[in-house]
Amino acid sequence: MKTHTYVEIVTIGDEILYGQITDTNSQWMGTELNKKGFKVIRKTSIGDTKEEILTILEEAQSRADVVLITGGLGPTKDDITKNTIAEYFGVEMTFHQEVYDNIAELFKARNRELTVLNRMQADIPSNGKVLMNKVGTAPGMWFENGEKTIVSMPGVPHEMKYLMENHVLNQLQEKYHTPFIVHKMMRTMGIPESKLAEMIEDWEENLPEELSLAYLPRMGQVRLRITGVSYDETDLKDKIEKEVVKLRELLGENLYAEEDIDIELVVSDLLKEKGLSLATAESCTGGNIAKTITGIPGASAYYNGGIVSYSNEVKESQLGVTSESLKNFGAVSEQVALQMANNVREKYNSDYGVATTGIAGPSGGTKDKPVGTIWIALSTAEKTEAKLLKLYNNRKLNVTVTTNSVFKWLLEELKSGN
């Protein structure tokens, strides 16, 4: 019995090979396919050349049941996917009135003039089934090739997502019967991968055969993913639950979420649940904490706002940091961090105030305070505390790890507190 439906993802575009855009499509597609029980066995990026496209169409079908292609459907000359697929199947183009009407409507809504190039986007290889794209001008196309399926979608992320969610995933599930796959994600922070591995070594070795474990380290965090594959759903869920209980015990405080959720979401859920509010005072993170929390829809329920105090003048005039502290201890100091957190909490009338001040790099480091020297502070009505982080020689990494450290601290406080 065949236990898996294999999918290959093919992204087309020189710009991906040349590194001029990041391919985020295949990540999103991988996640969604996985949730539906499809097994992505390979992702390939190739250039906008006919030979490459013809070759990969053949190759991918030799390995996978389903080939999902994105890219190369735009209105310009370097977009050749559609014509190449027609050539692959040896078919002509057919004009689709419904697709044309959709394009015309989109242009009307945007007050733009329809071009000849756009009109040609309504031509579809004659053996293709159109997947209407209501959010863009290039339609999706579904091709049956015996047991195999080829789907072509535009590379614009929100258009690809629209097509996947409204057409492709459902139709694939109808066509193929898939085994039951369960992932359980355990997210940890504050413990390095190798130490973690030793800590849970015995447990890992005794996992039931349906289960496997993966370590996914990233930016000071390690995500542990337990994957189970079986046709017996109840038994599988039962086995995973039993292992999760053991793992929870082993991980202790390092575990911050039992699902694949970023820490700011855990924090925001708790703030909402407890009806508490937050204000931020950021120096070295430069607005990243604010940006991260406001990236969550509905953040206005618990986030009042914040100050990005990049200059000392702003730290004094807007945040009320004393000039004595700035002079005696410097902007990167426990004293300044404490004042920032406390004062932003008071000024913004919030339950929690958090602050960051440090040397993100690449320049600005001294012997006493090298790049990566960062103070974070947390203030409530009862107390204000600061912690020193000694991080890396990398600006972006420092900003990210500092932001996460603030959220971890907030989480601990939220869990321990009232």
Next chain:
Amino acid sequence: MKTHTYVEIVTIGDEILYGQITDTNSQWMGTELNKKGFKVIRKTSIGDTKEEILTILEEAQSRADVVLITGGLGPTKDDITKNTIAEYFGVEMTFHQEVYDNIAELFKARNRELTVLNRMQADIPSNGKVLMNKVGTAPGMWFENGEKTIVSMPGVPHEMKYLMENHVLNQLQEKYHTPFIVHKMMRTMGIPESKLAEMIEDWEENLPEELSLAYLPRMGQVRLRITGVSYDETDLKDKIEKEVVKLRELLGENLYAEEDIDIELVVSDLLKEKGLSLATAESCTGGNIAKTITGIPGASAYYNGGIVSYSNEVKESQLGVTSESLKNFGAVSEQVALQMANNVREKYNSDYGVATTGIAGPSGGTKDKPVGTIWIALSTAEKTEAKLLKLYNNRKLNVTVTTNSVFKWLLEELKSGN
């Protein structure tokens, strides 16, 4: 004569196929290889399975001269790349003292205890040349296979980059002789791809044969990339320069940079050059403008700071927006945007003040002010103006496009002004 050295990039890890991490490595590698004249012909992501790795090693070498592999070199059980490469070549492991010493040193610096698993990271397939990794515990490995080269690197981005920059790129250039490749990027904003294509159609059709053009649309911007390949460097540069002059004329105001540089960098360079300063007042962008500008090293020279005013209370108390305006026109209004921009400029003692207030979505929209209704404002000592953007039904896209629109406006102002 062989005109290209072909490179394939292979990323190993179930987490990439399952969509649990974004593969940013292959983008970065593509960019750097391209700059050095190597032609990346394919990128492939496969899972952590021996069969897949063995297959891709064979396949990739049939197409490319160089195979660059990242991932699967960690200390844990699911990291099998190294052992699989040894099996592929039919060789044993050799212990490398220098690698071990480096691992020990790294652990000492981090005050962590060395584990048995870490010690095994000093075992290298006996036909491999070690590429010392000073920033992590897994070394890079270089394998000669006749004319072909296989390089294995860890998947941790900053470790991969260290190895590429310090070992791999140089050694590849030594081994292979590469043709001359020139890319010229022209970055535009505010004009849709199809209209742009029509505007420059005649020019594009008459490009010399050594040159080609690609459209790279992204988040309300279109980047145009002219690529030239030739062994005659002087002639190639000359031809590109001639075409750039024509294209510049055709693009007019839509062109904002003639290199692959984000608009915030163009703005920050001009601010620095003119000795002018900036303050931000953000509602719907929630700190994204601040975060974007402070992402640039040295931003403190021209960025004083900003306020994230997520609640109306903060708009009043911290930004001095009048309660009458908030009551009569609402937080998302021209009047509020104007006050935010003007007041943050004054409070933060800056030459420019910019502000955003709008409905980013997904909720909060009304019939009069649907999701995507966003006001941006720009204030100088002489004048304060606001513009209405009618954007999308997508929170993230709205934040990004709003941020870019603010920078575009700032750029026009900086170019036109004193």
